[in-house]
Amino acid sequence: MSAPSSVIPTLPQTLLAHAQNHPQRLAQRVKRKGIWRTYTWSSVFERVRNIALGAAAQGLQRGETVVVIGENEPEHFWALFAAQSLGAKTVSVYPDATPDELHYLCEDSEARFIFAQDQEQVDKALAVLDRLPDIRGIAYWDDAGMWSYRHPLLLSLDTLSAEGARQHERQPQRFAREVADG
Numbered sequence: 001m002s003a004p005s006s007v008i009p010t011l012p013q014t015l016l017a018h019a020q021n022h023p024q025r026l027a028q029r030v031k032r033k034g035i036w037r038t039y040t041w042s043s044v045f046e047r048v049r050n051i052a053l054g055a056a057a058q059g060l061q062r063g064e065t066v067v068v069i070g071e072n073e074p075e076h077f078w079a080l081f082a083a084q085s086l087g088a089k090t091v092s093v094y095p096d097a098t099p100d101e102l103h104y105l106c107e108d109s110e111a112r113f114i115f116a117q118d119q120e121q122v123d124k125a126l127a128v129l130d131r132l133p134d135i136r137g138i139a140y141w142d143d144a145g146m147w148s149y150r151h152p153l154l155l156s157l158d159t160l161s162a163e164g165a166r167q168h169e170r171q172p173q174r175f176a177r178e179v180a181d182g
Contacts, residue, residue, distance in 0.1 A: 012048070012085040012179045019045035028074050039074060047161065049175045051139075052082035054164030055113055058137040062087030065109045069093040069102060069124070070117025075141035075157060079115035085179050088113075095121060103128035111135065115157070118142035119149075126151060 009017065018027065023042035030037050039047075060066065066083035068090065070076050080090045091109045093102060095117060102124050106114065113136055116122045125138050129151075140146060141157040168175060 010084065010179075010182050012081055013182060015041070015045055015048060015081055016176065016179050028077070030074055037074075044074075044078065048078050048081045048085060049168060050161040050164030051078055051157065052085045052164065052178070053167035053175055054160035054162070055082060055137070055139075056086055057163050057167055058113065058160070060086060060088055060113050060136065063089070064112040065089045065091060066113045066115065067091045067093055067102070067106050067109065067111045068115040069097060069121045070095050070115070070141075073117065073141075076115075076117065079139075079141075079157075083113070085175065087178070087182075097124070099124045099127045103131055106132050106135070114138045116140045119145040122146065122149065122154065126154070129153070 018025070018041040024040050026038055027041040027044045028039040055066070060083070066079070066088050068076055068079045076092070080092060083090045089109070091105055091111065093105055097105070105111070106128070111132070112134055114125045116125050116138060118140060119142075122138060122140050129135060129138075135153060137160075138151075138154050139157050139160045140154070143156055146156070
């Protein structure tokens with residue numbers, strides 16, 4: 001008797017299938033300041049696509065590593081799915097990690113890009129950046145307290161996503177091909 005030949009889809013492939021088959025169904029929700037925010041499968045897919053294409057525009061390539069540090073918020077998962085969509089490896093880090101722990105995880109995994117939740121996580125990344133010469137970018141999703149931060153590798157998730165949307169306009173089929181190829 002032979003083993004079944006079914007192939008298990010990747011998480012990005014599953015996201016794509018849900019976005020195609022159930023675009024307006026609830027995919028995620030989070031309570032912020034007492035108000036529930038909801039995200040449909042199509043909106044999550046669009047956000048993941050834009051983050052992925054934005055990170056690719058920053059130089060992230062298949063096989064490289066992305067570190068995501070922050071709480072279990074939708075943006076954390078979008079960053080993970082975006083990296084996986086490009087064929088990158090992911091390391092999810094607890095937000096209570098120290099700068100030295102973050103440095104170790106980035107160095108050991110050969111990280112090339114960091115997604116950080118907020119000012120506290122960005123501060124950790126910036127504190128170890130001089131010891132991580134291969135980092136190509138740091139994107140953050142909570143901009144509270146970030147108005148005075150200036151660093152050539154630092155950008156908001158909104159800015160990264162806007163670049164990803166521009167990339168999608170130029171090559172509308174690119175992301176779906178990346179995801180389909182796994």
